[in-house]
Amino acid sequence: MTRIVLASGNAGKLAELRALLAPGRVELLPQDAFDIAPVEENGLSFVENALLKARHACRGSGLAAIADDSGLAVDALQGRPGIFSARYAGVDGPGADEANNQKLLAKLRQIPAAGRGARFHCAIVFLRHAEDPMPLVCQASWEGQILLETRGKNGFGYDSLFFLPGENRTSAELPPERKNILSHRAQAIGKLLSCWNYPP
Numbered sequence: 001m002t003r004i005v006l007a008s009g010n011a012g013k014l015a016e017l018r019a020l021l022a023p024g025r026v027e028l029l030p031q032d033a034f035d036i037a038p039v040e041e042n043g044l045s046f047v048e049n050a051l052l053k054a055r056h057a058c059r060g061s062g063l064a065a066i067a068d069d070s071g072l073a074v075d076a077l078q079g080r081p082g083i084f085s086a087r088y089a090g091v092d093g094p095g096a097d098e099a100n101n102q103k104l105l106a107k108l109r110q111i112p113a114a115g116r117g118a119r120f121h122c123a124i125v126f127l128r129h130a131e132d133p134m135p136l137v138c139q140a141s142w143e144g145q146i147l148l149e150t151r152g153k154n155g156f157g158y159d160s161l162f163f164l165p166g167e168n169r170t171s172a173e174l175p176p177e178r179k180n181i182l183s184h185r186a187q188a189i190g191k192l193l194s195c196w197n198y199p200p
Contacts (some may be wrong), residue, residue, distance in 0.1 A: 026045030
């Protein structure tokens, strides 16, 4: 199997991408397996941050790399938390998801449902090597609405607050196989696979 490093140590993201990427042909390894510390995400867009992460993981592992940068954009908050979604509350590691969710709820408590439209954005980058001048870059979005209380136990991040009217449930209430069809990350990976000739 072809070994590719995922420019993340997020276990939820790793599980999702392993299920979506060419099972049996690709061995996707987290950057933690190579003792690669997270890179500073100082880009101004999801694409810039994904490129930063992918190049950093390539350099540290010597392998091809996939990076995704994704986040939640809420209409009433002018697109925030956006690229700062994972660190919205300024907390890192265990407890970050809960802190981020609580900060989001505090910002939206007085906003009626009609104003809580939101979408998840995802940028996926694939680099063959650290100096690859032609990275594959694919983007997708997933529309929904923010609830004022959590629902569901699946997923991670803001999934338990992200309500999908067409499904009548939150992302965290979706079975993983359904989420892996609908989500922003699944859509972006689908676009990547449609133009990917790697591995041969």
